[in-house]
Amino acid sequence: MPSSALHGLNLVSCHQCETVQAADRSRCSFCGHKLHGRKRYSLQRTWSFLITALILYVPANVLPIMITYEMGTETFNTIAGGVVSLWENGDYLISVIILVASLLVPLAKFAAMLTLCLGEQFKLVDKPHNRVAIYRLTEFVGRWSMVDVFVVAFLASLIQLGNLMSVYPGPAALAFAGVVIFSMLAANSLDPKLFWDDYEHHQQH
Amino acid sequence: MNRDYSYAHAICHECDLLTFVGDLPAGHKAMCPRCGAVLTRLRKNALERMLVFGLTAVICLLFSNVFSYVDLSVQGQERGITLLETVAVLFELKERALAVFMSVVIIGLPTFYVGVICWLAVSIKLERVSARTIGLLRIVGYLQFWNMAEIFFLGILISMVKVSSMVDVEVGLSFWAYAMFNVFLIAALAQVDRFQLAQAIKRIVRDRQVILDAV
Numbered sequence: 466m467p468s469s470a471l472h473g474l475n476l477v478s479c480h481q482c483e484t485v486q487a488a489d490r491s492r493c494s495f496c497g498h499k500l501h502g503r504k505r506y507s508l509q510r511t512w513s514f515l516i517t518a519l520i521l522y523v524p525a526n527v528l529p530i531m532i533t534y535e536m537g538t539e540t541f542n543t544i545a546g547g548v549v550s551l552w553e554n555g556d557y558l559i560s561v562i563i564l565v566a567s568l569l570v571p572l573a574k575f576a577a578m579l580t581l582c583l584g585e586q587f588k589l590v591d592k593p594h595n596r597v598a599i600y601r602l603t604e605f606v607g608r609w610s611m612v613d614v615f616v617v618a619f620l621a622s623l624i625q626l627g628n629l630m631s632v633y634p635g636p637a638a639l640a641f642a643g644v645v646i647f648s649m650l651a652a653n654s655l656d657p658k659l660f661w662d663d664y665e666h667h668q669q670h
Numbered sequence: 671m672n673r674d675y676s677y678a679h680a681i682c683h684e685c686d687l688l689t690f691v692g693d694l695p696a697g698h699k700a701m702c703p704r705c706g707a708v709l710t711r712l713r714k715n716a717l718e719r720m721l722v723f724g725l726t727a728v729i730c731l732l733f734s735n736v737f738s739y740v741d742l743s744v745q746g747q748e749r750g751i752t753l754l755e756t757v758a759v760l761f762e763l764k765e766r767a768l769a770v771f772m773s774v775v776i777i778g779l780p781t782f783y784v785g786v787i788c789w790l791a792v793s794i795k796l797e798r799v800s801a802r803t804i805g806l807l808r809i810v811g812y813l814q815f816w817n818m819a820e821i822f823f824l825g826i827l828i829s830m831v832k833v834s835s836m837v838d839v840e841v842g843l844s845f846w847a848y849a850m851f852n853v854f855l856i857a858a859l860a861q862v863d864r865f866q867l868a869q870a871i872k873r874i875v876r877d878r879q880v881i882l883d884a885v
Contacts, residue, residue: 471688478681481808482868485675494676496808559831597684597705611818615825618768622759623740626747634765642771657684
């Protein structure tokens, strides 16, 4: 289905090598990749990835992300608990980085993706420029949330001093990695071309 | 549909507008006139820089595996780890899923990515393109998506500050090598533009065809 931006030309561009060619081909004339005018089942896939990420967000925040053994005592740290204890220790900068990367960015990303998906689902007509701005931001910042998982993994491999002091990743580490991966996939499977279809359709009437 | 759009035109990946791009001068970028997305960008000496920065990144990565990278000491006990040991310890702790994921996104994939772009740069520069060159170009998109080396580096920095109040940490030679690996990896990846690489390959194939026709 070519959009009206192509002025009736039946053209598509390959998703892997960006070669523009006739839309009736099944494979790219240059690199042989399968041709699709649009991302397939864009909205359905985005919804399913987004809901998976939302479900994983619960264990990621409730369960401990890091377990510390120090002189026989065990401490369980959740993401929010880590932010609070860093703040109390006076590491304000790191505390804020973790707060932003692990709590605010995923939440903002959920809000942004929900806005985009709901807007698309119920055909709420809005200037596509706004939606594109949200989309670009979500796509760009999403990966950086992984930093908290890497911090826990790195600390666990570095601090292994037996009874003196040991750090282990908690079950939330994997859940949080899942949150980030699935929200990255959700942003990736949402096709921004959909925003422009509604706009063009609206302008024509 | 007699016109051939396969060389000089681009369709915006965000809004589907067809735009004529042609041969972009070095140091310029083409933007979608409707939504403002960057269609393609050609950096100056892009191929040379891809190769030079890519190879430098590989050398830095090799160095970062030789020496220990962060050393820590608590009450007389000392411990140092290298980059590969980071994931090896996770395997020992039976955190297999985390270990596999980390080895892919912070070591395996970035290294492979650098190899791919060096290969592309050399084969396009020497005009020796084949089906394999095009096959490698195809996977660049996936590699871009899953590469998380620079995020891991930020993670190391945060970890060090986080534990510095409890234990003594010191960075080793490898830490600097790994920092440089990230700098050169980002520098090399900034030169990569799929549209320009594809266009360069098409140009070579087309010239080859002209010579064949003349003979």
